[in-house]
Amino acid sequence: GESVGLHLPTLSVQEGDNSIINCAYSNSASDYFIWYKQESGKGPQFIIDIRSNMDKRQGQRVTVLLNKTVKHLSLQIAATQPGDSAVYFCAEDYGQNFVFGPGTRLSVLP
């Protein structure tokens, strides 16, 4: 759960394509995970969550996959739209607070 450097990984996708954003978490005891979307100048916005007793959860156009064996989360966005352009963070429940991953910038190309 350490923060990383200043250079955000960037994912560029064509409008209409599917996006997959990945995240590695650190604490094998974490039992709750959230994906957040953050647009420029705004606070993180809740997208979808998943508990450790599940390996997949679907929302509207979004799916979160959890692989506890390798401590990996992914966020899949179907039919990516321009409004999906933002920085996406995964967060893991770390006791009494959440620890955030470094973030991935998603750019949607017209």
Place this chain on the structure above:
Amino acid sequence: GAGVSQTPSNKVTEKGKYVELRCDPISGHTALYWYRQSLGQGPEFLIYFQGTGAADDSGLPNDRFFAVRPEGSVSTLKIQRTERGDSAVYLCATSLDGQGDTQYFGPGTRLTVL
């Protein structure tokens, strides 16, 4: 209902000055968190309140930082003798009950120390 609100949205101050940042939680949310976010990084935990008490202040970087929540609702993050390295966006989040609950974030206060 209304979300988490934070004031001011922007604060510019000079090195050495004292600042207060305010967070108004979602009504009924007992848990309140403060985070700091530097450019290009994820939010970094500072302190967690459950009701009026600080349940975990392990993220506060040093004793210049202090936070209160006297009535279990509004919280104020206080920074004394500000330094240029304190410049960041300070985010507040609240959740219904705390541990394991979804946290809802405010828009943040951008603090710039000159």
